[in-house]
Amino acid sequence: xxxxxxxxxxxxxxxxxxxxxxxxxxxxxxxxxxxxxxxxxxxxxxxxxxxxxxxxxxxxxxxxxxxxxxxxxxxxxxxxxxxxxxxxxxxxxxxxxxxxxxxxxxxxxxxxxxxxxxxxxxxxxxxxxxxxxxxxxxx
Amino acid sequence: xxxxxxxxxxxxxxxxxxxxxxxxxxxxxxxxxxxxxxxxxxxxxxxxxxx
Numbered sequence: 001x002x003x004x005x006x007x008x009x010x011x012x013x014x015x016x017x018x019x020x021x022x023x024x025x026x027x028x029x030x031x032x033x034x035x036x037x038x039x040x041x042x043x044x045x046x047x048x049x050x051x052x053x054x055x056x057x058x059x060x061x062x063x064x065x066x067x068x069x070x071x072x073x074x075x076x077x078x079x080x081x082x083x084x085x086x087x088x089x090x091x092x093x094x095x096x097x098x099x100x101x102x103x104x105x106x107x108x109x110x111x112x113x114x115x116x117x118x119x120x121x122x123x124x125x126x127x128x129x130x131x132x133x134x135x136x137x138x139x
Numbered sequence: 140x141x142x143x144x145x146x147x148x149x150x151x152x153x154x155x156x157x158x159x160x161x162x163x164x165x166x167x168x169x170x171x172x173x174x175x176x177x178x179x180x181x182x183x184x185x186x187x188x189x190x
Contacts, residue, residue: 082168083166
């Protein structure tokens with residue numbers, strides 16, 4: 001796969017395919033920086049860090065839908081509950097060029113069911129799933 | 140292994156009426172899925188068991 005434009009990125013939250021409601025998604029693979037700087041008369045390189053535990057984040061924006069078993073019902077039931085989020089660049093089959101990025105045991109601690117001004121499309125405020133374990137196929 | 144009946148059209152890889160197992164839902168909150176109306180418990184009646 002060459003460079004491409006995001007058009008059909010798939011997003012699954014808690015085994016629910018919310019792709020058709022997603023307007024923006026950002027996945028951050030991160031680890032904590034743990035300082036390991038030690039006393040040294042000869043050290044001139046400044047602070048030293050080692051990689052700590054994972055500190056991942058998935059941030060997603062949705063168009064809102066309050067109908068039965070749609071966006072609102074799915075997300076409001078997940079506040080404060082550990083879950084799994086899967087993001088795939090395109091709707092094509094999973095593979096080396098289309099990895100399914102998976103964050104397991106992540107937590108959404110805040111949900112904003114209504115965001116917007118008069119005349120705006122009803123949307124869900126940008127929500128974040130924090131923590132958890134990041135996995136993706138090795139490319 | 141517990142199984143559930145799919146009741147919404149948004150469950151990934153499933154259609155309403157399908158059965159899904161807790162193994163397939165590994166990593167997901169089953170309580171949240173039930174609360175949101177995506178799945179419901181597959182109840183086995185005593186009559187069905189007798190048959």
